Amino acid sequence: MGDDKRESIIASALELFRNIGYHNTKVSDIVKAAGIAQGTFYLYFKSKEDLFRQVVEACMDEIVGALDRTPSGSEELDGETVMYRMIRQSLLEYYKNRNVLYLINRHGADSPELSEVCKAYYGKLAQLIIRTLKHYCVFPGYTEEQLEIEAYAKIGMVEKAAYHCFIDKGYGLEQVELVTEVLVGIDCGPCKPPGADGGLS
Amino acid sequence: MGDDKRESIIASALELFRNIGYHNTKVSDIVKAAGIAQGTFYLYFKSKEDLFRQVVEACMDEIVGALDRTPSGSEELDGETVMYRMIRQSLLEYYKNRNVLYLINRHGADSPELSEVCKAYYGKLAQLIIRTLKHYCVFPGYTEEQLEIEAYAKIGMVEKAAYHCFIDKGYGLEQVELVTEVLVGIDCGPCKPPGADGGLS
Amino acid sequence: MGDDKRESIIASALELFRNIGYHNTKVSDIVKAAGIAQGTFYLYFKSKEDLFRQVVEACMDEIVGALDRTPSGSEELDGETVMYRMIRQSLLEYYKNRNVLYLINRHGADSPELSEVCKAYYGKLAQLIIRTLKHYCVFPGYTEEQLEIEAYAKIGMVEKAAYHCFIDKGYGLEQVELVTEVLVGIDCGPCKPPGADGGLS
Amino acid sequence: MGDDKRESIIASALELFRNIGYHNTKVSDIVKAAGIAQGTFYLYFKSKEDLFRQVVEACMDEIVGALDRTPSGSEELDGETVMYRMIRQSLLEYYKNRNVLYLINRHGADSPELSEVCKAYYGKLAQLIIRTLKHYCVFPGYTEEQLEIEAYAKIGMVEKAAYHCFIDKGYGLEQVELVTEVLVGIDCGPCKPPGADGGLS
DNA sequence: CATGAATGAGCCTTCATTCAT
DNA sequence: TATGAATGAAGGCTCATTCAT
Numbered sequence: 001m002g003d004d005k006r007e008s009i010i011a012s013a014l015e016l017f018r019n020i021g022y023h024n025t026k027v028s029d030i031v032k033a034a035g036i037a038q039g040t041f042y043l044y045f046k047s048k049e050d051l052f053r054q055v056v057e058a059c060m061d062e063i064v065g066a067l068d069r070t071p072s073g074s075e076e077l078d079g080e081t082v083m084y085r086m087i088r089q090s091l092l093e094y095y096k097n098r099n100v101l102y103l104i105n106r107h108g109a110d111s112p113e114l115s116e117v118c119k120a121y122y123g124k125l126a127q128l129i130i131r132t133l134k135h136y137c138v139f140p141g142y143t144e145e146q147l148e149i150e151a152y153a154k155i156g157m158v159e160k161a162a163y164h165c166f167i168d169k170g171y172g173l174e175q176v177e178l179v180t181e182v183l184v185g186i187d188c189g190p191c192k193p194p195g196a197d198g199g200l201s
Numbered sequence: 202m203g204d205d206k207r208e209s210i211i212a213s214a215l216e217l218f219r220n221i222g223y224h225n226t227k228v229s230d231i232v233k234a235a236g237i238a239q240g241t242f243y244l245y246f247k248s249k250e251d252l253f254r255q256v257v258e259a260c261m262d263e264i265v266g267a268l269d270r271t272p273s274g275s276e277e278l279d280g281e282t283v284m285y286r287m288i289r290q291s292l293l294e295y296y297k298n299r300n301v302l303y304l305i306n307r308h309g310a311d312s313p314e315l316s317e318v319c320k321a322y323y324g325k326l327a328q329l330i331i332r333t334l335k336h337y338c339v340f341p342g343y344t345e346e347q348l349e350i351e352a353y354a355k356i357g358m359v360e361k362a363a364y365h366c367f368i369d370k371g372y373g374l375e376q377v378e379l380v381t382e383v384l385v386g387i388d389c390g391p392c393k394p395p396g397a398d399g400g401l402s
Numbered sequence: 403m404g405d406d407k408r409e410s411i412i413a414s415a416l417e418l419f420r421n422i423g424y425h426n427t428k429v430s431d432i433v434k435a436a437g438i439a440q441g442t443f444y445l446y447f448k449s450k451e452d453l454f455r456q457v458v459e460a461c462m463d464e465i466v467g468a469l470d471r472t473p474s475g476s477e478e479l480d481g482e483t484v485m486y487r488m489i490r491q492s493l494l495e496y497y498k499n500r501n502v503l504y505l506i507n508r509h510g511a512d513s514p515e516l517s518e519v520c521k522a523y524y525g526k527l528a529q530l531i532i533r534t535l536k537h538y539c540v541f542p543g544y545t546e547e548q549l550e551i552e553a554y555a556k557i558g559m560v561e562k563a564a565y566h567c568f569i570d571k572g573y574g575l576e577q578v579e580l581v582t583e584v585l586v587g588i589d590c591g592p593c594k595p596p597g598a599d600g601g602l603s
Numbered sequence: 604m605g606d607d608k609r610e611s612i613i614a615s616a617l618e619l620f621r622n623i624g625y626h627n628t629k630v631s632d633i634v635k636a637a638g639i640a641q642g643t644f645y646l647y648f649k650s651k652e653d654l655f656r657q658v659v660e661a662c663m664d665e666i667v668g669a670l671d672r673t674p675s676g677s678e679e680l681d682g683e684t685v686m687y688r689m690i691r692q693s694l695l696e697y698y699k700n701r702n703v704l705y706l707i708n709r710h711g712a713d714s715p716e717l718s719e720v721c722k723a724y725y726g727k728l729a730q731l732i733i734r735t736l737k738h739y740c741v742f743p744g745y746t747e748e749q750l751e752i753e754a755y756a757k758i759g760m761v762e763k764a765a766y767h768c769f770i771d772k773g774y775g776l777e778q779v780e781l782v783t784e785v786l787v788g789i790d791c792g793p794c795k796p797p798g799a800d801g802g803l804s
Numbered sequence: 805c806a807t808g809a810a811t812g813a814g815c816c817t818t819c820a821t822t823c824a825t
Numbered sequence: 826t827a828t829g830a831a832t833g834a835a836g837g838c839t840c841a842t843t844c845a846t
Contacts, residue, residue, distance in 0.1 A: 005826095021311050023224060027820060037828040039822080048820065106316060108309025110222045115307060119369070122361075139386075149383040152365040153358040160323075160357020161350055168320070182350040185340075206810095228837060238811045243838070407831095423713045425626060429816060439832045444817070508718060510711025512624050517709060521771075524763075541788075551785040554767040555760040562725075562759020563752055570722070584752040587742075608805095630841060640807040642843080651841065 006044045008034040013051055014099045022052055022107045053117055059100035060121040063093040067128055079136030086132065087158060088180040094162035095173060105163050126151040158183060207245045209235040214252055215300045223253055223308045253304075254315055260301040261322040264294040268329055280337030287333065288359060289381040295363035296374060306364050327352040358384060408446045410436040415453055416501045424454055424509045454505075455516055461502040462523040465495040469530055481538030488534065489560060490582040496564035497575060507565050528553040559585060609647045611637040616654055617702045625655055625710045656717055662703040663724040666696040670731055682739030689735065690761060691783040697765035698776060708766050729754040760786060 012033035016025040027048050031041050045051040070082075070089045077085075094101045109115040129151040133139055139147060165171040165179050213234035217226040228249050232242050246252040271283075271290045278286075295302050310316040330352040334340055340351060366372040366380050414435035418427040429450050433443050447453040472484075472491045479487075496503050511517040531553040535541055541549060567573040567581050615636035619628040630651050634644050648654040673685075673692045680688075697704045712718040732754040736742055742750060768774040768782050 023311050026818085038820095038830090039828055040826080042821070043826070104309075106309055107311055108307055110224050110308055122365075142383075146379075146383050149362055149366065149380055150386070153362040153384055156357035156359070156361020156364075157354040158357070159361070161354040163357075164323075164353040165350065178347075179350055182343075182347050183354055185351070227835085239813090239837095240811055240839080241809080244809070249837070425713050428814090440816095440834090441818080441832055442830080445830070450816070506711075508711055509713055510707075510709055512626050512710055524767075544785075548781075548785050551764055551768065551782055552788070555764040555786055558759035558761070558763020558766075559756040560759070562762070563756040565759075566725075566755040567752065580749075581752055584745075584749050585756055587753070629839085641809090641841095642807055643805080645842070646805070 005034070005036055005040065008036070009041065009044055009051065010055055014055060014103075017052070017055075017107065018099050018102055022103070023110075049111055049114065053114055056100055056103065056114070057117050057121075059097045060117070063090070063097060064121065064124045064128065066093050067125070077136070079133075079138040082132060082136055083138065084180065084184050086129070087154075087183050088176065090158045091162055091176045091179055091183075092173075094159070095166055095176060098162075098166045101159070101163055102167050105159075105167075122152070122155060125155050129154055206235070206237055206241065209237070210242060210245055210252065211256055215256060215304075218253070218308065219300055219303055223304070223311075250312055250315065254318055257301055257304065257315070258318050260298040261318070264291070264298060265322065265325050265329065267294050268326070278337070280334075280339040283333060283337055284339065285381065285385050287330070288355075288384050289377065291359045292363055292377050292380055292384075293374075295360070296367050296377060299363075299367045302360070302364055303368050306360075306368075323353070323356060326356050330355055407436070407438055407442065410438070411443060411446055411453065412457055416457060416505075419454070419509065420501055420504055424505070425512075451513055451516070455519055458502055458505065458516070459519050461499040462519070465492070465499060466523065466526045466530065468495050469527070479538075481535075481540040484534060484538055485540065486582065486586050488531070489556075489585050490578065492560045493564055493578050493581055493585075494575075496561070497568050497578060500564075500568045503561070503565055504569050507561075507569075524554070524557060527557050531556055608637070608639055608643065611639070612644065612647055612654065613658055617658060617706075620655070620658075620710065621702050621705055625706070626713075652714060652717065656720055659703055659706065659717070660720055660724075662700045663720070666693070666700060667724065667727050667731065669696050670728070680739075682736070682741040685735060685739055686741065687783065687787050689732070690757075690786050691779065693761045694765055694779045694782055694786075695776075697762070698769055698779060701765075701769045704762070704766055705770050708762075708770075725755070725758060728758050732757055 009030060013025070013030045016029055016033060027041055028038060030051075031038050045054065067086060067089055070086050104118065109118045126148060130144075130147045133142075133147055133150065139150060142150065161179060161183055165175065171179070210231060214226070214231045217230055217234060226249075228242055229239060231249075231252075232239050235242075242252075246255065268287060268290055271287050305319065310319045327349060331345075331348045334343075334348055334351065340348060343351065362380060362384055366376065372380070411432060415427070415432045418431055418435060427450075429443055430440060432450075432453075433440050436443075447456065469488060469491055472488050506520065511520045528550060532546075532549045535544075535549055535552065541552065544552065563581060563585055567577065573581070612633060616628070616633045619632055619636060630644055631641060633651075633654075634641050648657065670689060670692055673689050707721065712721045729751060733747075733750045736745075736750055736753065742753060745753065764782060764786055768778065774782070
């Protein structure tokens, strides 16, 4: 039952953060929406920012976790296919967690503490990408430094495209494929006709 | 002399916003740093948010303007070279305006009004990119929709890479070339050995 | 206990408004006098003006209510006696609510909203008087327009006299009779020796 | 030319005070309307309140002066006629100075200093009325105290009626006679048919 | 006399957090 | 666990007044 309340707070908060922004959302709004008393909030969260951090962190962990499991170790895959799958998986995760996608992009990481959460998230993502790039020898000649830049660029690429498509344009799940094709296309640019690079199952 | 004060306010504000965040910066902090009286602030800016918006908007206009002038009409260039130049130019602009790069990424666009500013900025960038992609037939078979996704992806790619390099890692101007190479490399992926694609003058 | 606080705020506010004026009274003064915290004020009143309006409105309603009940329906009375009683009752009410009498006359109805409250109050009083004048055929030949002027004149007469006596001169309850005699005397002017017009018990 | 500016300030101020209230009118509004610079205001008036006081005081002096001259000493008049003339004259003055009539009733006398101005005004009016009542033996048996109440009651009567007619109802000069008749009628009440008490030329 | 940029004290209101019940 | 009344620090903005030119 306590967990019910916790979930209720999180759900109400996400909704409100999304619609009116973190700084415009009052704790009193959250508890009203969650149907609990003002003081009860503090039985579940240390502070308003703690709630934000927990919510954001949870979503981020989910995204990182999903990506981490993407190239199922059992199969033999080439780098290109793996990249395709990771991008597709990222988009699916961003779609599922588009509330957080929205929050991070719209309302930023105002406090130093929250900023660390974001930095850590991007760091994990980057490491994951670098590991994959190395494992599949996607950029054989790259130094560690170049791989890092490459990784952050990819992160930005996917995130901004996801924001544009899922938030601004309201794309649904059925359009994830389309977006993936374009993003993967960037990886090989105009070299190959897009759409011809053999999708995936 | 009035402009002195205006500039002084902007400089102090940027510094403070950067260091402690928009929401943690008090107008009283800004005026103290600028060496003026509290009321004087409101002779130059309608509100704290107005200041933020003006600063951000001015920088964004500068960036868009610089990119708009990038492919000098007089020369005959191929698409690849133009893309290279635009990415390089973007990075230079983000370096020059890294305070704003920082602000937008760290502190978000909390108010609806500011959000519009950002949306307009990305919209202009995207249009500019789409126009260029079309003009140089970089993606001949792409629909308008695909071009748009492509454009936003590029924007995110450059922005996140710039943030990582200039803000997190503290890269200087002399490393812009390196970053550019990597980002351009994405455009042709592993097809060509990076660094071999003929830089530019 | 909540009502205790509300009453405490009202009492402190009236005292302060009276002594130093509405515009010179800070909310911080009120809460200090009421022995509560600054924020507590806003649990009971929407704003400083809201408090003023509520206080004033409550008193006005009380006055109007009291006058409305004045000519007890059971008795057979002539117009003159009824007027006497109404004037006497008005004076008693103004005495009881002399804080408001003071406020309205000293500090006015600065905001449009408050102005409406006053206008409504005088409007109700006027209607009440007109109704009575008609019912007892005090001015048989008067048009509606003339009755209205008559009513407002009476209102002003009583109010100004009350202000002068209760506020400026500090008259007590025991002098209400004296004032009533004079005011009623106006109604018959020098025709009859004042005090001879058969008051009331 | 200096007087031009002074008059311009006064005119603009009256207009603004009337329309939006003393407390809502900024000095910057006044100087803008008067077409002068902010600092110039203080060459002519010590402060905003000083301006208000001067404006109000001037109008009040005019009213008192006019009433003082009303019963032209050369004629032989009975008390009733004199009262008629004074009431009529008061109404005319209030009509002419209805801006001040409005100000005093709507925006009050918030500061102690201004309060003194009003008190003095009513005091002068009262003395003038008492003197007249005595001179024409209108209330032969009245004590000084009774006469004073009588005087203040008359003042309130005229003022409230004037406010109602000239401000609320928008009566023009041509209706002054009508109002006068009603107010004088109060003096003799229902004893005589109103309108039959011999007006005046 | 005139200007208008600069001043800075002042104040209402908000809202995250606490705590007695 | 749950409540919700109470807290009080905090801060953006106003505006009457001044003063160097």
